[in-house]
Amino acid sequence: MFKKRFNFIEMFFGVVFFAVVVLMGLGYVLQTQLGLDWRILPVIKTITLIQQKYNGDYNNDQIYTGAIRGMVKELDDPYSTYLDAKDYADLTTITEGYFGGVGLVLGKKDDKLVVVAPIEETPAYRAGIKSGDFIAGIDGKATAGMELTDAVKQIRGANGSAVELTVVSGKEAPKVVRIVREEIKLKSVYGEMKDNNVGYIRITSFSEDTAKDFQNKYRELEQQGMKGLILDLRDNPGGLLRSGVGVAKLLVPKGPIVSMKEKDGKTTTEYSNLTQLKYPLAILVNKGTASASEIVSGAVQDTKAGKLFGTTTYGKGCVQNIFNLTRETGVKLTIAEYYTPSGRSINGVGINPDVEVAATDEKGTNQLAAAQKYIEEEITKAGK
Numbered sequence: 138m139f140k141k142r143f144n145f146i147e148m149f150f151g152v153v154f155f156a157v158v159v160l161m162g163l164g165y166v167l168q169t170q171l172g173l174d175w176r177i178l179p180v181i182k183t184i185t186l187i188q189q190k191y192n193g194d195y196n197n198d199q200i201y202t203g204a205i206r207g208m209v210k211e212l213d214d215p216y217s218t219y220l221d222a223k224d225y226a227d228l229t230t231i232t233e234g235y236f237g238g239v240g241l242v243l244g245k246k247d248d249k250l251v252v253v254a255p256i257e258e259t260p261a262y263r264a265g266i267k268s269g270d271f272i273a274g275i276d277g278k279a280t281a282g283m284e285l286t287d288a289v290k291q292i293r294g295a296n297g298s299a300v301e302l303t304v305v306s307g308k309e310a311p312k313v314v315r316i317v318r319e320e321i322k323l324k325s326v327y328g329e330m331k332d333n334n335v336g337y338i339r340i341t342s343f344s345e346d347t348a349k350d351f352q353n354k355y356r357e358l359e360q361q362g363m364k365g366l367i368l369d370l371r372d373n374p375g376g377l378l379r380s381g382v383g384v385a386k387l388l389v390p391k392g393p394i395v396s397m398k399e400k401d402g403k404t405t406t407e408y409s410n411l412t413q414l415k416y417p418l419a420i421l422v423n424k425g426t427a428s429a430s431e432i433v434s435g436a437v438q439d440t441k442a443g444k445l446f447g448t449t450t451y452g453k454g455c456v457q458n459i460f461n462l463t464r465e466t467g468v469k470l471t472i473a474e475y476y477t478p479s480g481r482s483i484n485g486v487g488i489n490p491d492v493e494v495a496a497t498d499e500k501g502t503n504q505l506a507a508a509q510k511y512i513e514e515e516i517t518k519a520g521k
Contacts, residue, residue: 180204184200184201184204187200202219202221205219205462205468206219209468209470210284214471215245215285216453216455216457216471217468217469217471218284218285218286218468218469219286219466220286220459220466220467220468220469221466222465222466224286224290225465225466225467226465227293238292238293238318239259239292239316240259240260241254241255241256241272241292242255242256242342242374243272243285243288243289243292244285244374244427244453248281248282249271249280249281250273250283250285250288251269251270251272252266252267252269252270252425253268253374253427253451254268254373254374254425254427255267255372257341259319259321260316260317260318260319261316264314264316265314266302266304267306268372268423268424268425269306269425270304270305271304271305271306272288272303273303273304274302274303274311274313275288275291275300275301275302275303276291276300277301278291293318295318296319296320297317297318297319298318299316299317299318300315300316300318301313301315302314302316324341325340325343325344325346325350325376326339326340326341326347326350327339327341327354328354328355328357328358330358331367331509333364333516334361334362334364334365334516335363335364335365335366335512335516336355336359336361336365336367337366337369338351338354338355338366338367338368339368340373340430341372341373342373342374343375343376343377343378343428343429343430344376344380345377345380347376347377347383347384348380348384351383351384351387352383352387363416364417365416365417365419365513366416366417366419367419367505367509367512368419368420368433369420369505370420370422370426370430370433370434371421371425371447371501372423372425372426373426373427373429374428374430374451375428375430375431375453376428378428378432378456378475380429381395381428381429381432381433382394382395384433385407385432385433385437386410387411388411388414388433388436388437388442389409389411389436389437389440389442389478390409390412390413391409391410391411392408392409392478393407393409393436393478394406394407394408394409394432395407395432395436395475395476395477396480397456397474397475398474398475398476399473405473409436414442417443417512417515417516418442419445419446419508419509419511419512420433420434420437420443420444420445420446420508421445421446421447421504421505421508422434422445422488422490423447423450423496423501423504424448424449424450425451426447426450426451426488427452428451430450431452431453431454431483431488432475432477434488435477435478435483435488436478438477438491439478439479440478444490444492444511445488445490445491446491446492446494446504446507447493447494447496447504448490448494448495449489449490450488451487452483452485452486452488454474454475454476454482454483454486455474456471456472456473457470457471457472458470492507
């Protein structure tokens with residue numbers, strides 16, 4: 138009997154020892170081979186416990202999605218987010234240049250929902266919502282503590298339906314603005330020839346075809362006798378980095394345009410091969426100038442390829458990438474911080490213009506006039 142009892146105890150501790158070895162081995166594999174922290178085990182265990190022990194209704198998809206959302210939310214980064222099937226599809230259509238909604242590009246500032254920029258000729262733009270306005274409520278629901286992606290979902294909806302936004306502009310009292318949704322079709326590049334052969338190009342966002350459309354408009358103005366250029370990036374919330382780089386390659390002299398430094402220290406630099414600056418250049422900026430717009434503005438300012446007119450930009454100096462989780466879902470993560478050619482980080486700070494010009498009307502007519510006067514003077518100096 139003692140022998141059997143000894144064998145049982147020996148077997149029990151043998152099993153425990155084997156389990157510990159297995160767990161240690163699994164932790165080693167997770168840590169060294171898969172690059173995962175051993176603390177992922179409680180997460181897996183929790184999911185297993187819910188599936189095996191929870192006495193109630195649940196949905197596996199919701200459990201997995203909730204775990205992913207929670208992880209990304211804990212990063213406390215307004216630009217990193219989980220993309221479900223709808224978010225993923227919406228993001229694709231935005232970068233391709235069309236989507237449904239009211240025409241607002243939103244961000245987070247001091248944990249508040251802020252308008253980075255209204256998109257021209259959209260319901261929000263026509264309703265008078267401006268860069269820097271705060272959205273305090275959506276259909277009567279306060280936005281305090283609301284995730285950016287959740288706010289965007291609530292504002293979007295079927296064409297022809299309405300949404301009520303509580304808007305706070307400056308020190309004014311909050312006001313409720315009712316906006317009817319419609320399909321938003323983006324044309325990102327506009328241009329014309331101003332007086333005295335001063336070309337004018339406005340870029341409203343950086344989508345898939347922006348660099349190509351900018352180049353076409355640029356060449357068109359050249360054929361019309363352009364002698365100087367005003368590039369209007371006011372209320373341009375950014376978009377695709379590669380499109381911003383593509384525009385900068387026509388404006389910035391040979392050398393770096395932007396550098397992106399990742400977590401592991403890896404640095405990627407985009408370069409211009411432009412051998413000679415062809416025209417005097419002025420860029421119009423304001424607090425709605427963000428992301429890819431700031432890449433172009435910062436490169437022009439640092440290389441002295443032109444001058445910036447207006448007010449300080451938004452200050453989004455970080456880069457996001459989208460990683461597929463399934464064919465229909467993904468996660469958008471901030472993967473790098475970018476630096477201007479001189480090594481400046483503008484994240485959370487923005488870019489101060491070379492010539493500070495506060496707008497005296499909604500269209501910033503005086504800002505455009507100041508930029509045009511500068512270009513005309515530069516044309517005269519060059520004897521063109």
